[in-house]
Amino acid sequence: MTRAVVFAYHNVGVRCLKALLAQGIDVALVVTHEDNPNETIWFDSVARTAAEYDIPVITPEEANTPELLARLEAIRPDFLFSFYYRQMLKPVLLATATRGAYNMHGSLLPKYRGRVPINWAVLHGETETGATLHQMVEKPDAGEIVAQQAVPILPDDTAREVFDKVVLAAEMCLLGVLPRLTLGTAPHTPMDLKQGSYFGGRNAEDGRIDWTQSAQAIHNLVRAVAPPYPGAFCDTSAGPLRLLRTIRANNAPDSNGLFAMGDSIFVRCGDGKCLCVLDAELNGRPLMASELEKQTISLG
Numbered sequence: 001m002t003r004a005v006v007f008a009y010h011n012v013g014v015r016c017l018k019a020l021l022a023q024g025i026d027v028a029l030v031v032t033h034e035d036n037p038n039e040t041i042w043f044d045s046v047a048r049t050a051a052e053y054d055i056p057v058i059t060p061e062e063a064n065t066p067e068l069l070a071r072l073e074a075i076r077p078d079f080l081f082s083f084y085y086r087q088m089l090k091p092v093l094l095a096t097a098t099r100g101a102y103n104m105h106g107s108l109l110p111k112y113r114g115r116v117p118i119n120w121a122v123l124h125g126e127t128e129t130g131a132t133l134h135q136m137v138e139k140p141d142a143g144e145i146v147a148q149q150a151v152p153i154l155p156d157d158t159a160r161e162v163f164d165k166v167v168l169a170a171e172m173c174l175l176g177v178l179p180r181l182t183l184g185t186a187p188h189t190p191m192d193l194k195q196g197s198y199f200g201g202r203n204a205e206d207g208r209i210d211w212t213q214s215a216q217a218i219h220n221l222v223r224a225v226a227p228p229y230p231g232a233f234c235d236t237s238a239g240p241l242r243l244l245r246t247i248r249a250n251n252a253p254d255s256n257g258l259f260a261m262g263d264s265i266f267v268r269c270g271d272g273k274c275l276c277v278l279d280a281e282l283n284g285r286p287l288m289a290s291e292l293e294k295q296t297i298s299l300g
Contacts, residue, residue: 001024001025001026002024002025002026002078002079002182003025003026003027003028003075003076003077003078003079004020004025004026004027004028004077004078004079004080004081004097005027005028005029005030005031005072005075005077005079005080005081005096005097006020006027006029006030006031006080006081006082006083007030007031007032007063007080007081007082007083007085007087007089008030008031008032008046008081008082008083008084008085009032009033009046009083009084009085009086010043010044010046010083010084011043011044011084011163011164011167012083012084012104012106012131012166012167012170013032013046013083013084013085014043014044014045014046014049015167015168015170015171016081016083016104016170016171016174017030017046017049017050017083018049018171019171019174019175019178020081020174020178021053022175023175023178023179023182025079025178025182027050027053027055028055028056028075028077029055029056029057029058029071029072029075030046030047030050030055030056030057030058031057031058031059031060031063031068031085032046032047032050032057032058032059032085033059033085033086034059040228042160042228047059062087063085063087063089063093064087064089064090064092064093068093069092069093069096072093072096073096075096076096076098077096077097077098078097078098078099078182079097079099079100079101079102079181080093080094080096080097080100080101080102080136081101081102081103081104082101082102082103082104082136083103083104083170084104084106088140089101089136090138091137091138094136094137099184100135100181101135101136102133102134102135102136102146102181103133103134103135103136103141103143104131104132104133104170104173104174105117105131105132105133105134105141106118106129106131106163106166106170107121107129107130107131107132108128108129108130108132108148108150109132109134109141109145109148109191109196110141110191110192110193110194110195110196111129111195111196111197112129112196112197112199113140113141113142113193113196113197113198113199114140114141114198114199114200115199115200115201115202116199116201116202117129117199118159118162118163118166119159119202119224119225119229120199120202120224121153121162122153122157122158122159122162122220122223122224123220123221123224124220125216125220126153127152127153128150128151128152128153129150129151129153129162129166130148130149130150130151130166130169130173131148131149131151131166131169131170131172131173132145132147132148132173133145133146133147133148133173133174133177134146134191135188140198141198142191142193143191144188144189144190144191145188145189145190145191146177146181146186146187146188146189147173147174147176147177147186147187148173149169149170149172149173149176150169151165151166151168151169152165155248156219156223156247157223158223158224158226158245159223159224159225159226159229160226160227160228160229202225204230206225207221207225207229207230207231207232207233208232208233208234209221209232209233209234209243209299210270211234211269211270211299212270213269213270213271214269214270214271214273215248215269215270215271215273215274215275216248216273217269218232218243218246218269218275219246219247219248219275222243222244222245222246222275223245223246226244226245227244231243231244231281232244234299236258236282236297236298236299237297237298238282238283238297239282239283240282240283240284241258241280241281241282241287241297241299242280242281243267243277243279243280244278244279244280244281245277245278245279245280246267246275246276246277246278247275247276247278248273248275248276249266249273249274249275249276252266252268252273252274252276253266255268256268257297257298257299258277258292258297258299259292260289260290260292260293261289262289263289264276264289265277265280265287265289265292267299282297
C-alpha cells in the first residue's frame with residue numbers, strides 16, 4: 001500500500017486529504033496548524049477530519065525540526081503532500097519521501113507563485129485561475145508541474161467564491177493524476193518561472209481604497225478582500241466606511257462621491273464611472289440608502 005505523510009490546512013487540505021483516502025492511500029501522519037484565535041476561522045478543520053479517520057495528528061509550531069525529521073524517517077513515506085500548509089518545508093524533510101514530495105497551489109502556475117494567489121488573481125482582474133499540483137523543491141512554487149485544473153473567475157466573483165471553486169479544482173486535480181503518480185507514470189513538466197511572478201502576503205491595510213483609481217480597479221479590490229477577508233475601506237467625513245459588495249453601474253445618476261438614488265447606493269470613482277454598492281458598513285453598521293439623503297459624505 002502506498003504510504004503518505006500529509007501537511008495540510010484549510011478547505012483544500014480537508015478535501016485533498018479525503019481524496020487521498022478515497023484512492024486507498026495510507027496516510028500515516030497529518031501535520032497541521034492550531035487555529036489562530038485572532039483569525040476568522042471560516043474554513044473546515046484538517047485536524048478534525050484526520051481524527052474522524054483515526055489518523056495521527058500533530059500541530060507543531062515549527063515543522064522543520066529534528067524531532068519531526070526523525071519521525072518522518074521512521075515512517076519512511078512514499079510520498080509527502082502539502083495542501084495549503086502555511087510553512088515552507090526544507091529539503092531535508094522533503095527527502096524523506098522516497099517517491100517525491102508534492103504541493104497543491106491555488107493558481108495556474110507559474111502565474112501567481114507565492115502567497116494568497118486567489119486574492120491577487122481577483123485583484124488583477126483575471127478571468128481564470130485554478131489549482132496546480134507540483135513537485136516541492138527548495139525554492140517556493142518552482143518544482144515540476146504534475147497536473148493542473150482551471151476554473152473561471154466571473155466579473156463579480158469575490159475571492160471567497162473563487163476559493164470555493166479552487167477547492168473543487170484541487171480535488172479534481174489530485175484525483176485525476178493520483179493513479180499515475182502512484183504508478184510512477186505521471187508527467188513532470190519543468191516550470192518556466194519567466195512566465196509568472198511571485199507575490200507576497202497581504203494585510204488588512206492593503207484593503208484601503210484609493211478613490212483616484214478606476215471603477216474597475218476599485219471593484220476588483222472590493223471583491224478581492226470581501227468577507228471573510230477584512231474588506232475594502234476608507235475614511236469618510238461621517239466615519240470609517242467598508243465596501244463589502246459592489247457591481248459595476250452602467251447608468252448611474254450624474255452625482256459625485258457616495259450618493260443614493262431611491263433604494264440604491266452609488267459611488268463615483270477616479271475615472272468618472274460609478275459602482276453600485278450592494279453591501280457596505282458605515283461606522284460598523286449597515287449603510288442604508290436613506291442615510292445618504294440626510295447627510296453629505298465626502299470620501300477620504
